[in-house]
Structure formats: structure tokens, C-alpha cells
Amino acid sequence: MAHIIDDDMIEYVGILAKLELDHEEREAAKKDMGRMLDYIDQLNELDTAGVEPMSHVFPVHNVFREDVVENGDDRENILKNAPDSKDGAFKVPKTVE
Template sequence: MADKITDEMIEYVGILAKLQLSEFEKEKAKNDMNQMLSYIDKLKELDTRNVEPMSHIFPVTNVFREDKVENENQKDAILLNAPKKKSGCFQVPKTID
């Protein structure tokens, strides 16, 4: 698969990415993409028949925890920070006429 990237492909990718590449940049991109394909060819040599497909590198099981109320009913302590309060609530200036 390596060395399959053509000048036309680089030109097409540049158009799709809306890039204006110089000749030097096109050649560099072509070499970089060929190196990536060479690496993929190298990976294809690995025997993965007994490797189970996975979505995470670590086994993920029930990452949820049970909800526990820890700071219940701190209304009075919170209202101590209010510059103004009315009927047990923060009093704020009216914003709509």
C-alpha cells in the first residue's frame, strides 16, 4: 500500500481541505502520507485473530455510582451569603418591567 499516494491525490486532498500548498508542502505531505500507509502495512503483519475487539484499552464496567445526598438542607447557611433576602430566598433586583 505504501507509495500509492499520487500528486493528484495530494491536489484533491488540498482542495477538500481548502489549502493552498506549495510544491514543497505537497511533496512533504505526499511523503508523510506514504509513511503512514507504510506503518499501516506494518500493522497488518500482526496476528490479531485471538484479540477481542474493544472500545477502550481498559475494561470498563459500570462507571456509574449511586447518588448520595451529602449536603442536605443548608439553606440557612447559604442565605448567610445573600446581600438581601426575602421569604427565605435571595432577593435580586427586578430585571423585566
């Protein structure tokens, strides 16, 4: 089924996409959009009965680890790397007067 994309449609899509297309670009966009819609029609002809909907082609699993604090109470060793410290914290130069 051939889709005919007219100049009004290209103008509307250009406004939505905030594109300024010259004449050659409009003609190319018409052909491209027609091919895309033809391909969608071709996909719609496939029998998808019994096919489960999916969001990804490959199975996706949660790969995040549990947020567990490890070595969180090692302040003294951490402050050994600081050029200067005060009251158990990094001491930095004053930045606001």
C-alpha cells in the same frame, strides 16, 4: 508495499481538510501519507487471531458516583451568606427593565 500518493489525492484531501498547501507542503504531505499507509500495511501483516477487540489499551470502568442529594434542605444556612434574600431565595439587583 509502497503507496504512491499523487497530486490529485493531495488536492482532494486538502479540499476535505480545507487546507491550502503550497508546493513544498504538498510534497511533504505526500511523503507523510505514504509513510502512514506503509505503516498500516505493516500492522496488517500482524497475526491478530485470538486477540479480542478493544476500545482502550487499559481497562476503563465507570468512575461516576450515584447522583444522591446531600444536605439539600439547608436553605437557611445557605442564605446566611447572601447579601440580601427574600422569600427563601437570593435577592439580586434588577437586570431587565
